[in-house]
Amino acid sequence: MGFTKAESRISINLERLSHVANSSLYLLIIGFFLLGHFVSFYFHFGTVAFTFLTILNIYYLYIQKDHALLSNFGFLAQLRYILESVGPEFRQYLYMSDTEEKPFNRMERAEVYRKSKDVDSSSAFGSLSNFGNEEIKLRHSMYPLQKSEQLPFKLTFGEERGCENAFTINRPFMISGMSYGALSDRAVRALARGAQKAGIAMNTGEGGFPKHHLMESCELIFQMGTAKFGVRNNDSSLNDEKLKKLSQHEQIKMIEIKLSQGAKPGKGGLLPKEKITEEIAELRGVSMGEDILSPPFHVECTTPEKTVQFIKRVQDVSELPTGIKLCLGRPDEFESLIRAMKKQNIFPDYISIDGAEGGTGAAPKSFMDDIGVPIYRALPEIQRILVSEGVRDKLKLVAAGKMIDAGRQFVALSLGADAIYSARGFMLAIGCLQSLQCNNNTCPVGITTHDPHLKAGLDIEQKSQRTYNYAVNLWHDHEEILAALGKRSHYELDENNLFIPKYF
Amino acid sequence: MSRAQLILCWLFQITASAILAFAGIHKMMSADIQVEMFTSLGMEPTGRYIIGTLEIIAAFFLLTDALSAAGALLGLAIMLGAIIAHSTVLGVSPTMLLLFTVVICCLIVAYIRRENLPFVGKIMW
Numbered sequence: 211m212g213f214t215k216a217e218s219r220i221s222i223n224l225e226r227l228s229h230v231a232n233s234s235l236y237l238l239i240i241g242f243f244l245l246g247h248f249v250s251f252y253f254h255f256g257t258v259a260f261t262f263l264t265i266l267n268i269y270y271l272y273i274q275k276d277h278a279l280l281s282n283f284g285f286l287a288q289l290r291y292i293l294e295s296v297g298p299e300f301r302q303y304l305y306m307s308d309t310e311e312k313p314f315n316r317m318e319r320a321e322v323y324r325k326s327k328d329v330d331s332s333s334a335f336g337s338l339s340n341f342g343n344e345e346i347k348l349r350h351s352m353y354p355l356q357k358s359e360q361l362p363f364k365l366t367f368g369e370e371r372g373c374e375n376a377f378t379i380n381r382p383f384m385i386s387g388m389s390y391g392a393l394s395d396r397a398v399r400a401l402a403r404g405a406q407k408a409g410i411a412m413n414t415g416e417g418g419f420p421k422h423h424l425m426e427s428c429e430l431i432f433q434m435g436t437a438k439f440g441v442r443n444n445d446s447s448l449n450d451e452k453l454k455k456l457s458q459h460e461q462i463k464m465i466e467i468k469l470s471q472g473a474k475p476g477k478g479g480l481l482p483k484e485k486i487t488e489e490i491a492e493l494r495g496v497s498m499g500e501d502i503l504s505p506p507f508h509v510e511c512t513t514p515e516k517t518v519q520f521i522k523r524v525q526d527v528s529e530l531p532t533g534i535k536l537c538l539g540r541p542d543e544f545e546s547l548i549r550a551m552k553k554q555n556i557f558p559d560y561i562s563i564d565g566a567e568g569g570t571g572a573a574p575k576s577f578m579d580d581i582g583v584p585i586y587r588a589l590p591e592i593q594r595i596l597v598s599e600g601v602r603d604k605l606k607l608v609a610a611g612k613m614i615d616a617g618r619q620f621v622a623l624s625l626g627a628d629a630i631y632s633a634r635g636f637m638l639a640i641g642c643l644q645s646l647q648c649n650n651n652t653c654p655v656g657i658t659t660h661d662p663h664l665k666a667g668l669d670i671e672q673k674s675q676r677t678y679n680y681a682v683n684l685w686h687d688h689e690e691i692l693a694a695l696g697k698r699s700h701y702e703l704d705e706n707n708l709f710i711p712k713y714f
Numbered sequence: 715m716s717r718a719q720l721i722l723c724w725l726f727q728i729t730a731s732a733i734l735a736f737a738g739i740h741k742m743m744s745a746d747i748q749v750e751m752f753t754s755l756g757m758e759p760t761g762r763y764i765i766g767t768l769e770i771i772a773a774f775f776l777l778t779d780a781l782s783a784a785g786a787l788l789g790l791a792i793m794l795g796a797i798i799a800h801s802t803v804l805g806v807s808p809t810m811l812l813l814f815t816v817v818i819c820c821l822i823v824a825y826i827r828r829e830n831l832p833f834v835g836k837i838m839w
Binding site for chain 2: 243246247250251252254255257259261262266269
């Protein structure tokens with residue numbers, strides 16, 4: 211062994227530290243035993259503790275094969291797993307900056323919390339956003355209007371085809387689809403009650419018969435997923451009778467056919483039999499004791515022509531305004547769908563565009579991250595296709611995808627949307643902390659869990675007030691921004707209201 | 715865990731718990747034999763109360779579903795201390811029969827419920 215020159219630098223070598231720790235355990239047992247024997251029996255507390263630690267360490271080093279780190283370094287390597295397991299909390303509480311977290315950073319969430327708690331939301335010193343030629347901004351007018359000069363917001367779905375039960379909304383935003391199942395019953399009721407107070411519509415999500423949504427008296431949009439829970443036959447095809455019966459509910463104002471979802475476009479789903487309780491089986495119209503497969507597409511919709519006919523069928527059976535929801539994939543496919551509509555002169559009453567950034571209770575990571583077109587790219591594309599086909603005035607456009615604040619909503623409205631869907635904005639309003647556990651039944655605030663202990667903390671009345679406050683303050687922002695843009699109504703918004711950075 | 719295993723496990727839990735509770739309560743009530751033992755260990759009375767408390771905690775843990783693995787581990791730790799005491803100071807006595815009963819029961823419980831063992835199973839707390 212060659213001698214190297216001694217250096218007076220001190221560094222910690224974790225590998226050697228763990229080896230020293232592993233071998234010193236044996237010495238510690240002997241040491242404590244001797245102390246216990248000759249000095250005081252109390253030292254045997256140490257003997258016992260270190261004996262157990264040594265046995266555990268022998269298990270880590272020589273017996274278990276699952277973790278190479280524990281095999282190589284012994285008990286000190288557990289520190290890695292322990293620290294890693296509390297990492298998400300530490301990052302969220304302490305280390306992550308206000309603008310860093312995803313999908314919603316602390317700044318964005320705090321704004322929703324302030325709105326929902328109805329507290330002052332002014333900020334000081336300056337914006338924390340980027341101004342580095344990458345964010346879309348709104349262009350204000352040199353001649354702002356008074357708020358009193360504004361026209362009331364009014365959007366009627368189904369007016370184009372003279373639908374008898376046309377549905378009018380008075381606010382440009384709605385609560386997007388969240389089913390009972392994804393959400394707890396209490397969360398659903400808090401949202402529904404708040405929606406009713408604020409006078410906004412709420413989508414039921416694809417969870418079957420909306421029993422819990424119907425317990426409050428808000429206006430509902432029934433969503434029909436590819437498995438058509440609540441209105442299905444056993445082969446996932448539509449049961450006209452059930453749809454007809456459901457549509458006759460006073461509160462159900464529109465039907466939405468979900469073709470695809472931003473968070474998992476082109477993906478079906480599986481409802482495992484373990485999750486099918488008696489209540490779920492009844493609401494969704496499925497049998498207990500077997501897994502239920504949601505196909506990735508509607509069995510009726512295999513070609514553009516058949517899709518259009520299916521839309522017509524739902525419109526006829528339900529006698530309600532009927533829309534479709536999709537995440538844009540290939541524009542040429544969308545174009546051929548629009549052409550098929552034109553050819554048969556049948557149009558959905560609205561198209562809801564879900565951006566790839568849209569939320570979900572559970573989806574494979576690769577689908578969430580890598581599939582689908584984001585909303586700011588999809589909207590202009592769809593607007594362009596609709597205008598060039600000359601059918602823009604045949605239907606309404608609704609945009610969704612992280613639309614939690616008025617700024618983002620105005621960008622979407624300026625890009626062609628007529629109204630906005632937001633789900634996670636309203637989840638944050640009723641107390642979501644973004645702990646990212648929606649798929650684990652462990653939601654700490656009782657929103658996406660069915661654990662009775664966890665959902666007990668969610669007070670329906672109190673959280674419905676938060677929903678109401680959020681909607682009211684969001685609308686307040688809308689009025690203010692509209693005035694600053696010099697517009698009298700949301701219809702006047704167009705792309706010229708946007709500063710879209712381009713590389714120069 | 716099968717139903718048979720569960721019933722077996724509970725039998726061992728109850729046995730170990732009963733012995734631990736009996737010993738713990740006797741220590742807390744300053745039974746003559748216990749005072750005598752702890753005097754010869756040089757731990758009277760503080761050590762007697764500490765061990766008594768630990769025994770009662772272990773007995774209680776062994777009667778729960780979630781904490782029985784931890785209770786078995788604690789029981790084993792106390793018994794290891796008792797074995798040291800008997801082999802170095804107190805000498806062999808018939809009470810050691812109870813002691814080994816607890817050791818065997820706790821080992822079986824810890825094995826059957828190894829999924830829930832702290833530091834070995836999946837969760838720490």
